Amino acid sequence: MSFSPLIRQLIDAFRILPGVGQKTAQRMALQLLERDRSGGQRLAQALSQAMDGIGYCRSCRSLSEEEICHLCSDLRRDESLLCIVQGPMDVYAVEQTGYRGRYFVLKGHLSPLDGLGPETIGIPELLGRINQGAFREIILATNPTVEGEATAHYIAQILADQELLISRLAHGMPLGGELEMVDGGTLSHALAGRRPIQV
Amino acid sequence: MSFSPLIRQLIDAFRILPGVGQKTAQRMALQLLERDRSGGQRLAQALSQAMDGIGYCRSCRSLSEEEICHLCSDLRRDESLLCIVQGPMDVYAVEQTGYRGRYFVLKGHLSPLDGLGPETIGIPELLGRINQGAFREIILATNPTVEGEATAHYIAQILADQELLISRLAHGMPLGGELEMVDGGTLSHALAGRRPIQV
Numbered sequence: 001m002s003f004s005p006l007i008r009q010l011i012d013a014f015r016i017l018p019g020v021g022q023k024t025a026q027r028m029a030l031q032l033l034e035r036d037r038s039g040g041q042r043l044a045q046a047l048s049q050a051m052d053g054i055g056y057c058r059s060c061r062s063l064s065e066e067e068i069c070h071l072c073s074d075l076r077r078d079e080s081l082l083c084i085v086q087g088p089m090d091v092y093a094v095e096q097t098g099y100r101g102r103y104f105v106l107k108g109h110l111s112p113l114d115g116l117g118p119e120t121i122g123i124p125e126l127l128g129r130i131n132q133g134a135f136r137e138i139i140l141a142t143n144p145t146v147e148g149e150a151t152a153h154y155i156a157q158i159l160a161d162q163e164l165l166i167s168r169l170a171h172g173m174p175l176g177g178e179l180e181m182v183d184g185g186t187l188s189h190a191l192a193g194r195r196p197i198q199v
Numbered sequence: 200m201s202f203s204p205l206i207r208q209l210i211d212a213f214r215i216l217p218g219v220g221q222k223t224a225q226r227m228a229l230q231l232l233e234r235d236r237s238g239g240q241r242l243a244q245a246l247s248q249a250m251d252g253i254g255y256c257r258s259c260r261s262l263s264e265e266e267i268c269h270l271c272s273d274l275r276r277d278e279s280l281l282c283i284v285q286g287p288m289d290v291y292a293v294e295q296t297g298y299r300g301r302y303f304v305l306k307g308h309l310s311p312l313d314g315l316g317p318e319t320i321g322i323p324e325l326l327g328r329i330n331q332g333a334f335r336e337i338i339l340a341t342n343p344t345v346e347g348e349a350t351a352h353y354i355a356q357i358l359a360d361q362e363l364l365i366s367r368l369a370h371g372m373p374l375g376g377e378l379e380m381v382d383g384g385t386l387s388h389a390l391a392g393r394r395p396i397q398v
């Protein structure tokens with residue numbers, strides 16, 4: 001290995017990023033060192049501030065540096081709709097469709113074999129949130145995968161005795177796909193065509 | 200835009216990396232925040248240390264945190280060979296072939312139209328380095344592009360009156376390609392088949 005210790009350390013550190021292998025990490029490290037040191041310093045500071053400063057919104061459980069995130073504290077949003085997603089990236093994807101109701105962010109999906117039960121993914125907090133609100137409809141926007149469908153079905157069951165319309169994103173999304181990878185038009189159609197769920 | 204200010208700042212900062220667009224930057228930011236905060240902190244620190252601490256080796260002009268890099272200070276290397284490359288990444292590529300002579304790293308290639316003349320790319324420092332050494336052969340390992348060939352030809356000309364064998368990497372490398380993208384086997388053949396240059 002012919003890189004100096006500090007360069008090796010930087011290349012190794014870049015490899016924690018999704019989709020970044022050895023060769024890409026080398027290009028990233030050397031390109032910053034050769035062409036954009038101030039950009040590299042800005043990235044270092046942005047990383048440090050984000051890793052330290054960002055927690056979870058007490059209301060929707062999405063990532064936020066405020067106790068209540070800017071979406072939850074926006075009073076102009078529709079209080080009758082709650083959209084449940086599997087992760088913070090999905091909030092961004094749904095927001096792009098023009099949806100302006102409320103959100104709740106689960107910590108992933110149910111997966112009993114991996115020890116991911118209702119408590120782990122935040123179902124108690126979800127029930128607390130629903131009881132605090134005055135929702136008319138709960139939109140289950142978990143991924144259209146086996147686990148996402150199972151999670152949606154589980155939530156629909158535990159909410160069945162409440163006076164709530166429970167809906168699911170319309171199919172039209174590719175089966176086995178991930179919400180955050182779907183283009184905005186497809187997701188808009190899926191959201192517009194959401195249907196009541198049967199339990 | 201539905202991300203909080205600190206997350207937006209992190210996504211923007213990731214976009215300075217080569218090959219990273221908006222969607223990739225989002226995935227990087229959220230994946231670190233959700234799954235690997237300590238990795239994110241390590242990356243922040245590695246970046247900060249590298250951007251601050253890495254300069255250029257006084258001897259070969261490659262990136263190094265020491266005044267003389269670990270390759271130049273290694274006494275076991277062949278003092279009769281000097282390999283001239285266009286950038287630090289190329290040192291790594293040539294080193295992978297098993298070459299164990301000395302290096303000199305230019306700052307890119309000559310490009311008069313862009314104002315990149317001999318002084319800008321480090322030709323005076325190269326001549327100083329050659330005069331300090333006791334080289335028998337100078338290997339011109341600039342890229343096999345029009346600009347790389349022109350740079351090699353220019354250096355061959357100014358060294359023509361010295362008692363030096365001037366060689367060029369054998370063709371066999373893809374024309375128009377970049378040294379750092381070539382696989383090790385091709386580069387090994389090109390290095391082994393290097394030929395005297397005609398001026």
Ligand SMILES: [Zn+2]
Pocket residue numbers: 057058059060061062064068069070071072073
């Ligand atoms: Zn919130």
Ligand SMILES: [Zn+2]
Pocket residue numbers: 256257258259260261263267268269270271272
């Ligand atoms: Zn050196």
